[in-house]
Amino acid sequence: GQQVMQIPQYQHVQEGEDFTTYCNSSTTLSNIQWYKQRPGGHPVFLIQLVKSGEVKKQKRLTFQFGEAKKNSSLHITATQTTDVGTYFCAGDGGSSNYKLTFGKGTLLTVNP
Amino acid sequence: NAGVMQNPRHLVRRRGQEARLRCSPMKGHSHVYWYRQLPEEGLKFMVYLQKENIIDESGMPKERFSAEFPKEGPSILRIQQVVRGDSAAYFCASSPEHNYGYTFGSGTRLTVV
Numbered sequence: 001g002q003q004v005m006q007i008p009q010y011q012h013v014q015e016g017e018d019f020t021t022y023c024n025s026s027t028t029l030s031n032i033q034w035y036k037q038r039p040g041g042h043p044v045f046l047i048q049l050v051k052s053g054e055v056k057k058q059k060r061l062t063f064q065f066g067e068a069k070k071n072s073s074l075h076i077t078a079t080q081t082t083d084v085g086t087y088f089c090a091g092d093g094g095s096s097n098y099k100l101t102f103g104k105g106t107l108l109t110v111n112p
Numbered sequence: 113n114a115g116v117m118q119n120p121r122h123l124v125r126r127r128g129q130e131a132r133l134r135c136s137p138m139k140g141h142s143h144v145y146w147y148r149q150l151p152e153e154g155l156k157f158m159v160y161l162q163k164e165n166i167i168d169e170s171g172m173p174k175e176r177f178s179a180e181f182p183k184e185g186p187s188i189l190r191i192q193q194v195v196r197g198d199s200a201a202y203f204c205a206s207s208p209e210h211n212y213g214y215t216f217g218s219g220t221r222l223t224v225v
Contacts, residue, residue, distance in 0.1 A: 030211070033214075035214075043155065043205075043216045045215065045216075048212075099145075099160060099168055099170070100145070101157065102154040102157075103154055104154040
């Protein structure tokens with residue numbers, strides 16, 4: 001079945017440093033989604049990428065979808081303490097595969 | 113516009129009891145998904161439902177687990193004869209269409225003692 005891998009599992013940065021998490025799928029995806037979960041909280045939808053090679057920005061966050069639609073990345077510029085949490089990517093395999101498969105996530109901690 | 117409502121937030125059950133987890137999707141959302149999360153793990157898909165229909169239950173154990181989304185009322189995830197290994201956070205999510213981003217509820221933390 002479809003597998004979604006994320007690296008790194010953990011990342012600790014000093015406030016102001018950049019952060020990147022990478023996501024790879026074992027199969028081609030129709031779209032990829034990113035979520036953020038604060039400690040003790042629930043996942044919150046950040047963005048969806050659909051097109052091959054797509055790049056989207058949300059303030060300090062940059063999301064990319066690979067040309068082959070099998071990988072994606074999330075880059076945060078100049079991290080802040082409010083960025084703390086676990087970032088999950090989730091792949092949608094398309095109309096014949098209904099479930100959104102989540103990666104294990106990258107836990108980001110930020111030292112002030 | 114209330115978000116996805118899950119209750120209870122915390123549920124403690126003794127081994128062998130039944131657990132019922134409820135989820136009311138966002139208004140206008142007809143697609144409901146249940147996920148299970150263990151500490152420091154990702155979200156594991158359990159079941160996908162639309163009103164009165166189970167679309168995909170491939171992630172749900174064949175025994176003891178069942179889910180429904182009736183025409184009226186919330187979606188229910190039911191776990192019979194709970195065991196310690198069922199202890200986890202169970203999240204419900206909803207979306208207006210299948211390929212849209214999900215809105216998650218706050219989850220039900222189930223503890224089996």
